[in-house]
Amino acid sequence: MKTDLKTPLKEIVLHGRPTSPGVAIGSAFQFHAPKINLNELKVKSSNIAEELDFFANAILKVAQQLESSQKASEQQYGNQFSEIFESQKAFLKDPVLIKEIEEEIRNSGYGAAFVVSKILADKGDYFINLESAYFRDRAYDILDLKQQLIHALLGIDTDYRLDKPSIVVAEMLSPSDTVQFNRNFILGFLTDKGGENSHAAILARGLRIPAVVYGHSLSRLIMPGSQLILDGFNGGIIINPTPKTIAHYEEIQKEHQRFEHQLLKELELPSQTKDGTPVHLLANIEFAHEINDVKQNHAEGVGLFRTESMFIEKRSLPSEEEQFTVYRQIAEQLAPSPATIRTIDLGGDKFLENYSQDDELNPFLGWRAIRFCLDEPEIFKTQLRAILRAALYGNIHILIPMVSSVNEIIRTKELIAEAGDELLRKGVEFKADLPLGIMIETPAAAIMAEELATYVDFFSIGTNDLTQYVLAIDRTNDKVSAAYTTFNPAVLKFIAHTIKAGTEHKKPVTLCGEFAANPLAIPLLLGMELRNFSMNPHYIAETKKIVRSVDLQACKQLYADIQTLHTADAIEEKCRALIKANVQNLEFLS
Amino acid sequence: MIQKRVTIENTSGLHARPAAHLVKIAGKFDSDIKILKDGLEVNGKSIMGVMMLAAEQGSELEFVVDGTDEQEAMDALVELVEKKFYED
Numbered sequence: 001m002k003t004d005l006k007t008p009l010k011e012i013v014l015h016g017r018p019t020s021p022g023v024a025i026g027s028a029f030q031f032h033a034p035k036i037n038l039n040e041l042k043v044k045s046s047n048i049a050e051e052l053d054f055f056a057n058a059i060l061k062v063a064q065q066l067e068s069s070q071k072a073s074e075q076q077y078g079n080q081f082s083e084i085f086e087s088q089k090a091f092l093k094d095p096v097l098i099k100e101i102e103e104e105i106r107n108s109g110y111g112a113a114f115v116v117s118k119i120l121a122d123k124g125d126y127f128i129n130l131e132s133a134y135f136r137d138r139a140y141d142i143l144d145l146k147q148q149l150i151h152a153l154l155g156i157d158t159d160y161r162l163d164k165p166s167i168v169v170a171e172m173l174s175p176s177d178t179v180q181f182n183r184n185f186i187l188g189f190l191t192d193k194g195g196e197n198s199h200a201a202i203l204a205r206g207l208r209i210p211a212v213v214y215g216h217s218l219s220r221l222i223m224p225g226s227q228l229i230l231d232g233f234n235g236g237i238i239i240n241p242t243p244k245t246i247a248h249y250e251e252i253q254k255e256h257q258r259f260e261h262q263l264l265k266e267l268e269l270p271s272q273t274k275d276g277t278p279v280h281l282l283a284n285i286e287f288a289h290e291i292n293d294v295k296q297n298h299a300e301g302v303g304l305f306r307t308e309s310m311f312i313e314k315r316s317l318p319s320e321e322e323q324f325t326v327y328r329q330i331a332e333q334l335a336p337s338p339a340t341i342r343t344i345d346l347g348g349d350k351f352l353e354n355y356s357q358d359d360e361l362n363p364f365l366g367w368r369a370i371r372f373c374l375d376e377p378e379i380f381k382t383q384l385r386a387i388l389r390a391a392l393y394g395n396i397h398i399l400i401p402m403v404s405s406v407n408e409i410i411r412t413k414e415l416i417a418e419a420g421d422e423l424l425r426k427g428v429e430f431k432a433d434l435p436l437g438i439m440i441e442t443p444a445a446a447i448m449a450e451e452l453a454t455y456v457d458f459f460s461i462g463t464n465d466l467t468q469y470v471l472a473i474d475r476t477n478d479k480v481s482a483a484y485t486t487f488n489p490a491v492l493k494f495i496a497h498t499i500k501a502g503t504e505h506k507k508p509v510t511l512c513g514e515f516a517a518n519p520l521a522i523p524l525l526l527g528m529e530l531r532n533f534s535m536n537p538h539y540i541a542e543t544k545k546i547v548r549s550v551d552l553q554a555c556k557q558l559y560a561d562i563q564t565l566h567t568a569d570a571i572e573e574k575c576r577a578l579i580k581a582n583v584q585n586l587e588f589l590s
Numbered sequence: 591m592i593q594k595r596v597t598i599e600n601t602s603g604l605h606a607r608p609a610a611h612l613v614k615i616a617g618k619f620d621s622d623i624k625i626l627k628d629g630l631e632v633n634g635k636s637i638m639g640v641m642m643l644a645a646e647q648g649s650e651l652e653f654v655v656d657g658t659d660e661q662e663a664m665d666a667l668v669e670l671v672e673k674k675f676y677e678d
Contacts, residue, residue, distance in 0.1 A: 087606040087641070095617070096636030126642060134605060135644040 009226075009240035014218070018235040019195065020204035020211035021588065023253040024188030025246060028226045029166035030219065031173070041114040051105050055112040058152035063092050065148065069163035081165070084184055087138055088145050113153040120146035129289045136289070137184055144182040162186065167228045169219045173200040183207060188230040190237060192219050195475065204232075205538055206293075208260070212237055215478075233587055259588045263541040267298050271544050273526065274551045281543055282338075282534040284512055288326050291333045293537040298544075301337035303534025304399065304460065304512040305330060307383065308344045317379060323386035331394025338395045340460070340510075340534075341387055342439070343380065345369045345401040364468070369402030374411050377418075384419035391431035399437045399460055404444040409455045412436075441465035446494040449501035459502045460534070463513030467491050486515045487568040487575070496528045496559075503529050510534050519586070520575040522546045527559030549583045591656040592664055600674035603646035606637075608675040613637045615666050621657025623667070634667070 045051045070085035091097060097119075104115045120142055127139035148161065162168070162185045172193040189200045189211040204211035210232025222228070222239060229238040229249050238245055272278045282303030283294040294302060310318050310326060331339045346368060360366040373380035387398060400412055413436070423430045440446050441462035449459065467486045468475050475484045486492070495511070502509035510532035515521045517539035523546070525533070533543060558578050562571045580586060600608060616623045616634040623634030627649060632639030634653070645651060651671075655664045670676075 083606055086610065087637075090606060090610045090613075090637040094613075094637045094639075096633045097638045123638060123642075130644045132644050132646055134646075135641065138606075138641060 011242050012239040014237040016212040016214040016235045018232045019201035022210035022232040024210045024230040026167050026187040028169045028222050028228045030224045031170040044109045045111045051112045061152045062148045073164050116149045140183040171219050277552045279547045280532045281540050283537040288329045297537040297540040302339045303510045305341045320382045320386045324389050327390035328393045331390050335394035340397040342399040381419045388430040397435040401439045403438040404442040440498045446498050449498045453505035453507045458508045461511045463515035485568045487572045499528050523550045523555040527555035593654050595652050596671045598649045609640045619659050619663035621655050621660045621663045624654040626652040
């Protein structure tokens with residue numbers, strides 16, 4: 001289709017919800033996911049010679065695709081992205097790699113698509129754990145190459161491949177969708193659905209690229225290749241921007257980059273308020289390779305290591321040995337800083353295959369987290385044994401999710417003791433008496449904080465779930481999610497009560513929900529005497545900036561002042577006023 | 591079999607292009623070529639392997655070459671590293 005250059009397309013301005021900060025300017029790339037179930041490919045092939053032929057042809061086909069993608073990319077962007085294409089082309093020509101795949105096809109008898117997927121996924125896993133950012137990024141090139149080869153082998157039309165920097169436009173994005181494209185080319189995400197905690201939003205914040213959710217059907221209305229601007233600060237979506245609009249946003253983009261650069265420089269400074277009160281900034285992580293982000297952002301340790309993704313990704317139960325390897329790696333690399341491992345929080349929205357309960361009416365009030373673990377003691381003890389063994393290599397703390405009664409703590413302690421006895425009998429070395437903490441995320445736990453403090457060594461407040469349970473609002477239900485806010489005074493009372501109970505019993509309290517990195521909330525939480533904040537490592541820089549900009553006395557005054565305010569809006573306004581008066585460039589803080 | 595330790599001195603280390611250059615030279619010889627770094631051993635004729643070393647500027651590597659043309663192969667590899675992959 002030819003575009004008439006003389007009559008520019010009309011600029012359209014829409015407003016969505018920002019879910020990751022930043023400004024993206026680029027062309028739209030529409031994504032509709034083809035579904036491939038790799039488990040279905042795991043079938044023995046009757047004709048190995050034919051599979052080897054398929055593989056050889058797929059290599060040729062993908063090599064041609066890469067060649068044309070690279071040409072197109074170079075015409076537009078010079079050699080800015082040639083590193084990506086050069087590595088991919090080189091991998092395709094690697095005689096040792098090709099031989100490895102061919103031999104596996106011969107020996108295993110599985111089809112080429114399955115073997116390619118398995119071997120390249122393993123290579124990708126290796127690269128993603130490397131410390132150097134350059135080599136780590138190559139993992140995405142390998143995974144992208146894997147996807148291209150599989151598509152070539154299965155005869156799937158691959159014209160949706162991301163082969164130049166683009167804003168990805170989709171109805172919704174799942175983790176399996178986002179692995180389909182090369183992350184090195186993603187400029188931003190525009191989706192119809194998804195919230196701040198959606199996979200795309202979290203991924204975008206991790207990659208420091210903007211994301212906006214429109215909320216209604218838009219993805220299919222945007223022409224592929226249209227020029228787009230995403231404003232990840234205000235939620236602006238601009239289709240066919242005029243040169244004037246583009247210039248305006250390029251200016252914001254530049255300022256934002258300067259601001260980010262400044263933030264990163266300030267990372268070296270101590271984490272303390274203006275008056276010198278130390279504040280501990282810790283990281284929430286999900287994968288071992290994120291330890292690099294923890295270190296780069298000068299986190300004082302890991303306040304929350306979520307273990308369930310290890311279970312979900314594998315779609316099966318990881319063995320004690322597999323878990324031990326991961327926990328040990330984290331403990332070792334962080335030592336002597338704390339590594340807080342939260343035992344599996346499965347259920348609710350994250351089900352383990354074969355253990356899912358389709359018939360639960362209220363999964364968030366159902367069989368999840370510690371309830372699931374106590375009912376499946378073998379699964380739980382396998383994890384506990386791996387943790388106890390890994391504790392020899394660093395400073396591991398155990399954290400139990402979703403506690404709502406003292407019984408659950410008592411039973412957990414029994415199982416920890418049993419896990420230790422089992423290791424002892426087998427003659428396997430481990431460390432006993434690890435600090436044990438609980439998540440305070442049910443109203444029951446928060447209200448009982450004084451009593452619970454006598455049973456455990458620390459508290460970790462999970463504000464995402466606590467807000468949902470205190471307000472009885474499902475944050476994923478669009479009809480009611482507007483009222484889901486942690487600034488609701490009811491939620492704040494539970495938080496303040498927990499912090500006070502922990503502090504009085506000399507049990508450290510950490511807050512590890514999204515609220516810990518909310519710029520408006522940080523001074524208020526400091527005023528409530530919270531001193532440990534745990535968050536996505538990418539938020540530490542801006543949180544440190546806020547902490548360093550405020551005075552503790554002013555924070556205490558803020559907390560006193562909100563006592564007379566009875567609505568979330570009024571409280572949020574008061575918090576905003578304090579931040580505005582103290583922190584510059586507030587518009588760039590998410 | 592001959593062995594030699596070298597230090598990677600070019601700015602970009604064994605990033606894609608220099609790694610491809612190294613693999614191309616290694617592929618010209620019949621000898622087996624192994625490269626070692628921090629306990630990891632890879633095949634010097636495999637770009638995937640060479641990049642798995644994640645060698646940055648200043649990394650120390652050990653070449654282990656074994657075969658009929660081992661001396662020529664070692665000389666060519668060492669020269670490439672010493673000439674900083676002709677990139678700087």
